[in-house]
Amino acid sequence: xxxxxxxxxxxxxxxxxxxxxxxxDALREMLGPLQSVLSAVGGLDLVQMHEMGCGFRLDRDDPRxxxxxxxxxxxxxxxxxxxxxxxxxxxxxxxxxxxRSAGTVHVVLVLxxxxxxxxxxxxxxxxxGGFPGAIQLTxxxxxxxxxxxxxxxxxxxxxxxxxxxxxWDPATxxxxxxxxxxxxxxxxxxxxxxxxxxxxxxxxLSGGELDDAYEKVTAAIDVAGMQNLPxxxxxxxxxxxxxxxxxxxxxxxxxxxxxxxxxxxxxATGLTAARSVALPVREILTNAxxxxxx
Numbered sequence: 001x002x003x004x005x006x007x008x009x010x011x012x013x014x015x016x017x018x019x020x021x022x023x024x025d026a027l028r029e030m031l032g033p034l035q036s037v038l039s040a041v042g043g044l045d046l047v048q049m050h051e052m053g054c055g056f057r058l059d060r061d062d063p064r065x066x067x068x069x070x071x072x073x074x075x076x077x078x079x080x081x082x083x084x085x086x087x088x089x090x091x092x093x094x095x096x097x098x099x100r101s102a103g104t105v106h107v108v109l110v111l112x113x114x115x116x117x118x119x120x121x122x123x124x125x126x127x128x129g130g131f132p133g134a135i136q137l138t139x140x141x142x143x144x145x146x147x148x149x150x151x152x153x154x155x156x157x158x159x160x161x162x163x164x165x166x167x168w169d170p171a172t173x174x175x176x177x178x179x180x181x182x183x184x185x186x187x188x189x190x191x192x193x194x195x196x197x198x199x200x201x202x203x204x205l206s207g208g209e210l211d212d213a214y215e216k217v218t219a220a221i222d223v224a225g226m227q228n229l230p231x232x233x234x235x236x237x238x239x240x241x242x243x244x245x246x247x248x249x250x251x252x253x254x255x256x257x258x259x260x261x262x263x264x265x266x267x268a269t270g271l272t273a274a275r276s277v278a279l280p281v282r283e284i285l286t287n288a289x290x291x292x293x294x
Contacts, residue, residue: 129156183258
């Protein structure tokens with residue numbers, strides 16, 4: 001696998017110097033490496049995704065943006081992402097010989113919106129890596145995001161390799177698959193760099209709150225269809241923001257529950273998250289003692 005971390009720092013500095021009306025096209029050009037991969041899932045408009053998501057605003061000048069980019073450059077964010085991904089791929093390849101992967105993975109880091117939910121629920125950073133060949137990372141520089149963005153890249157690479165081997169169909173994907181994938185990716189980050197490297201979403205719940213979420217998520221483990229998953233993975237607040245009904249779960253519940261399931265699987269089998277990257281979800285759930293309808 002070839003991993004290409006694109007120089008989006010230079011591209012964003014250039015974009016922010018352009019007139020507002022030129023910025024969408026400049027962003028589209030910057031995100032171009034992802035377009036051929038994501039077009040396979042229905043011709044997504046990457047600029048529209050950026051505007052609907054947590055990316056920086058295109059419709060205004062904001063003096064915080066250039067300063068934020070400079071802070072990220074000073075922290076060597078792009079270089080650290082490249083180094084972390086090289087280590088992550090080496091670990092995955094060694095642990096799961098013969099595992100399939102995209103020939104080339106394009107990695108694009110985009111500045112986030114400091115006034116968005118990115119800061120409230122994601123500590124300033126997030127990622128998308130479930131489409132083999134493409135990883136998009138979004139961040140606003142905070143102490144946490146600057147320290148952990150490269151670990152988020154490793155998390156997304158685990159997804160990227162998993163879905164080069166495991167079929168992901170939006171019509172049939174289940175709550176079980178989504179939460180297990182998140183749990184595996186966070187356990188992989190822990191294997192690479194220790195518990196402190198994990199995302200706050202994986203460790204946000206504990207005690208009785210985690211027990212309650214575990215019961216609710218595992219009771220819905222076979223619920224299928226991408227449109228039905230957000231409440232169980234991201235929690236009620238995000239689901240309601242997406243126009244979906246709540247199910248009584250706190251933020252990031254699916255991540256914490258997924259990690260508990262994966263930890264039970266790892267303890268039962270002696271495997272690692274790297275070795276488990278391509279295992280079917282039913283096998284992982286069975287090893288973890290989670291009943292399913294199959």
